[in-house]
Amino acid sequence: MVGFDFDSPPADGAEANLSxxxxxxxxxxxxxxxxxxVAAGxxxxxxxxxxxxxxxxxxxKRRGDL
Known part of the structure:
Protein backbone atom coordinates (compact mmCIF):
# COMPACT_ATOMS: atom_id res chain seq x y z
CA MET A 1 0.00 0.00 0.00
CA VAL A 2 1.27 3.45 -0.88
CA GLY A 3 1.52 5.95 1.95
CA PHE A 4 0.40 9.55 1.59
CA ASP A 5 1.43 12.51 3.71
CA PHE A 6 -1.03 15.37 4.19
CA ASP A 7 -0.60 18.27 6.57
CA SER A 8 -3.56 19.87 8.28
CA PRO A 9 -5.87 21.75 5.91
CA PRO A 10 -5.11 25.46 5.57
CA ALA A 11 -7.13 27.73 7.84
CA ASP A 12 -8.65 29.55 4.87
CA GLY A 13 -9.76 26.26 3.27
CA ALA A 14 -7.94 27.02 0.03
CA GLU A 15 -8.98 24.33 -2.43
CA ALA A 16 -6.04 25.14 -4.70
CA ASN A 17 -3.70 23.89 -1.98
CA LEU A 18 -5.60 20.61 -1.75
CA SER A 19 -5.56 20.16 -5.53
CA VAL A 38 0.14 1.07 -21.94
CA ALA A 39 3.10 -1.34 -21.84
CA ALA A 40 0.57 -4.20 -21.63
CA GLY A 41 -1.20 -2.91 -24.74
CA LYS A 61 -21.40 7.37 -4.12
CA ARG A 62 -19.15 8.61 -1.31
CA ARG A 63 -18.08 5.04 -0.75
CA GLY A 64 -16.95 4.05 2.69
CA ASP A 65 -14.95 1.13 1.33
CA LEU A 66 -11.97 3.20 0.21
Whole structure:
Protein backbone atom coordinates (compact mmCIF):
# COMPACT_ATOMS: atom_id res chain seq x y z
CA MET A 1 0.00 0.00 0.00
CA VAL A 2 1.27 3.45 -0.88
CA GLY A 3 1.52 5.95 1.95
CA PHE A 4 0.40 9.55 1.59
CA ASP A 5 1.43 12.51 3.71
CA PHE A 6 -1.03 15.37 4.19
CA ASP A 7 -0.60 18.27 6.57
CA SER A 8 -3.56 19.87 8.28
CA PRO A 9 -5.87 21.75 5.91
CA PRO A 10 -5.11 25.46 5.57
CA ALA A 11 -7.13 27.73 7.84
CA ASP A 12 -8.65 29.55 4.87
CA GLY A 13 -9.76 26.26 3.27
CA ALA A 14 -7.94 27.02 0.03
CA GLU A 15 -8.98 24.33 -2.43
CA ALA A 16 -6.04 25.14 -4.70
CA ASN A 17 -3.70 23.89 -1.98
CA LEU A 18 -5.60 20.61 -1.75
CA SER A 19 -5.56 20.16 -5.53
CA UNK A 20 -1.83 20.86 -5.70
CA UNK A 21 -1.11 18.49 -2.82
CA UNK A 22 -3.23 15.71 -4.34
CA UNK A 23 -1.55 16.19 -7.69
CA UNK A 24 1.91 16.13 -6.11
CA UNK A 25 1.22 12.87 -4.30
CA UNK A 26 -0.99 11.09 -6.83
CA UNK A 27 0.73 11.96 -10.11
CA UNK A 28 3.57 9.43 -9.70
CA UNK A 29 1.07 6.69 -8.83
CA UNK A 30 -1.25 7.53 -11.73
CA UNK A 31 1.70 7.80 -14.10
CA UNK A 32 2.91 4.35 -13.01
CA UNK A 33 -0.52 2.79 -13.54
CA UNK A 34 -0.88 4.35 -16.98
CA UNK A 35 2.64 3.37 -18.06
CA UNK A 36 2.11 -0.24 -16.96
CA UNK A 37 -1.24 -0.45 -18.74
CA VAL A 38 0.14 1.07 -21.94
CA ALA A 39 3.10 -1.34 -21.84
CA ALA A 40 0.57 -4.20 -21.63
CA GLY A 41 -1.20 -2.91 -24.74
CA UNK A 42 -4.00 -0.79 -23.29
CA UNK A 43 -4.87 2.59 -24.75
CA UNK A 44 -3.54 5.49 -22.67
CA UNK A 45 -6.72 7.47 -23.30
CA UNK A 46 -8.91 4.54 -22.21
CA UNK A 47 -6.92 4.03 -19.01
CA UNK A 48 -7.07 7.71 -18.08
CA UNK A 49 -10.79 7.84 -18.86
CA UNK A 50 -11.40 4.76 -16.70
CA UNK A 51 -9.58 6.48 -13.82
CA UNK A 52 -11.71 9.59 -14.24
CA UNK A 53 -14.89 7.50 -14.29
CA UNK A 54 -13.81 5.62 -11.17
CA UNK A 55 -13.01 8.88 -9.37
CA UNK A 56 -16.38 10.33 -10.33
CA UNK A 57 -18.21 7.19 -9.19
CA UNK A 58 -16.42 7.34 -5.84
CA UNK A 59 -17.35 11.00 -5.51
CA UNK A 60 -21.01 10.40 -6.36
CA LYS A 61 -21.40 7.37 -4.12
CA ARG A 62 -19.15 8.61 -1.31
CA ARG A 63 -18.08 5.04 -0.75
CA GLY A 64 -16.95 4.05 2.69
CA ASP A 65 -14.95 1.13 1.33
CA LEU A 66 -11.97 3.20 0.21
Missing amino acids: AECERQLLPLVRGIVEAA WSQEDVLLAMVELSWDLYE
